Amino acid sequence: MSTTTDTETRVDPAWWSWEGAHGGHVAALALTAVRDRFPGGAHPVRTLTTHYLAPVDGSPLHFSGTAPAAPGRRTATCVFTGHQNGTPVVLGSALFGARRQGVPYAQPAPRLPGPEDSPLLRLPTELSPFSQQLEIRPPTADRPLAGGERAELTAWIRFLDGRPLDAAAVVTLTDVLPPALYAVWDTPRPVPTAELTVHLTDVLDEGAVDGWALVTIRTEHAGGGWAVDDSVVRAADGRLLALARQSRVVRPQPAAGTVNS
Template sequence: MCTLTARQGGAPVPAGSAVFGWGGAGPALADPPAPPAPAPEACPPLTVPCDLAAFAAHLEIRPASGARPLGGGPLAELLAWLRFTDRRPLDAGTLVVLADALPPGLFAVWTVPRPVPTAELTVHFTDALDAAPVEDRVLVRIRTEYAGGGWTVEDSALWSTTGRLLALARQARVLRNGSRAAHGDG
């Protein structure tokens, strides 16, 4: 295990840790299958307004289900094909960014945007990155597992275009501006 605490002006800022396994055979559990999704080319791109998420200008986002951010749907879950517009290769660093690139799952049930900043993000990689090169696009599912008391817990999963599970992520987010529940706009 390796840990890092970065300091700025003498004060601790982001902290990180990494736990490394060994390569080779061992006990395994089959990868959870990717959710059913149309091919990326069959999904029309989604344009995110820059005033809502400026970073989205660096991404191609193709929703792969009927759920849309601020769509007022029944489930706090989004599913989309993602890649960087410059089509950079996918490695551990880019997967961390893509694990946090979609709006929170709550945005699928909300109709009004609210700030929901990440307080903590943990990403676990599978051995798929070591097994074969990864294409430039991934299928990302983010869902809200719990929201209340000013916090939300989100789970994300990232799959390759061939259906290989690449990473799992969990993040805690702060609910702001009067967000009181996982459903509705109240």
């Protein structure tokens, strides 16, 4: 036996990206739909994987999914699909799991200046409209489109609407910085996400965290028109909230005057 559900939502235009809806925000919408509709969503989410089949636009977005009915189990997996106008645009899965006993371990947080000692960074509205919903303060010298030597960006980030850092917000944060390759490039080009997997830690088991998050994104390798980005999201006190990895398509640089595609 399995349970199925269907829910409808729309992407807030404030969360638009270069070619459509912001991928991290779409993944967060999927998580919210699954968590609120499936019995297994009573457990904390551990992993969320989202495949982007087509750009998500402003049309109604319908999420439907299936999860095995397994009463009493401490883990539950839901497979979901997002449709617009009858066409699948998102496909993914969410793994939920109850808290268990275990030996805790965490890598220490990097020592960096705090947000109050870091300059404000404003990303170009035409490239990332969604960034206007965020306050971004990099504590390092790395900047987007600065032609640096390493493909890595780090910033303190908080939502201007004051929302707490729950699982959906943290999923969004894994994808809010520019692609890490922007740190070594000096001109922009589209680098859309094809797949995003987010692993959330037990820090969120007791509820949302308030305040700033420290977000880092880096590219270990790019080639053949593809890149792999790894993201880390930490709470202001250094606790690890999530690790993420995404596969990106590296597209050719658009001709002058065609930034918005």
